[in-house]
Amino acid sequence: MDKIFDFTYMVKCIPKLIPYLSATMMVTVISMLFGLLVGFFIAIVKIYKISVLRQIAMVYVSFVRGTPLLVQLYLIYFGMPKFLYFFQIKYGWFENINVNVIPPEYYAILAFSVNLGAYLSETIRSSIEAVDRGQFEAANSIGMSQAQIMLKIVLPQALIVAIPNLGNTLISTVKDTSLIFMIGIVDIMGEAKIIGARGLAFFEIYIAVSIIYWFICIILEKCLNLLEKRSRIFERSVV
Incomplete structure (x- = not known):
């Protein structure tokens, strides 16, 4: 071993990892969309205090927030086939x-x-509750239904409030997907492990992986900052 770090090898590894970024982003985007749907449902259950569902939602959120994501991944990966077979x-x-x-x-x-639904439910709930209650009353006074109030009045304003937290969750999810290679999915982390095992150069390959994740998160952060600025302009114009 004549050197601690092989920079050239690290640079050569980056193009080999890029094609596997699609698996990472696919899981991130689809999970985020489903997580938003689950989170919105849980948030509505809590806001309107639907009796039985509210208790179930509280247990669900508590369990997800109180257990590691890797454990949840294993529970679903090994547990779902058993339930389906049963x-x-x-x-x-x-x-x-x-x-x-x-x-x-x-x-x-x-x-x-499932994981994102629990965390996003709190983000969505707090964002909805941040909307001025006077707007609910004004919408009710002109005969709008609860669904119309939520879709046309509340959600557009709540979205503006929620953008920073949603952005942080999205960036965290990109990084958390590094766990999916544990169940056999060859994403950039899984391919990095394969390449590292071939050349026994784990340090260089994981530096390459960290650079890719870092670059993706920087791009997302810039896009989210731009979106937040544009939404604030819209918010001021509405006010």
Whole structure:
């Protein structure tokens, strides 16, 4: 070993890792979308204090926030096939699904969606509650339904409030997807492990991975800052 760090090897590894970025971004984007849907549903349940569902939502949020994401990933990856197989044998449900050939990406998206739903529910709830209550009353006074109030009055304003927290969650999710190689998905982290094992140059390859993640997060941060500035301009014009 004549040198601590091989810069040339690290640079050569970056182009080899880039094609696998698609798996990382696919899991991130789809999970974020489903997580927003789950989070919005949980937020509405809490805001309107729907009795039974509210208790279930509280347990769900508490469990997700109190357990590591990796544990949740394993629970879904190893647990879902057992549940599907049980329902197939016991009740004849999901007979067209071959449990043994379900792509691991599906489990990763489900796990991340469940995780994000819990965290985003608090972001969405606090953003909705930040909207001036007088606007609810004004909308009610002109005969708007609760759905119309939520879609046309509340959500556009709540979105502006939520953008910073949503952006932070998105950036965190990009980094958290580095765990998906643990269930056999070859993303940039999984490919880095493969390349590192071939050349026994783990230090260089993980530096290359960190640079890619860093670059992606910088781009996202710049885009989110621009979006936030534009939304603030819109907010001032509305006021």
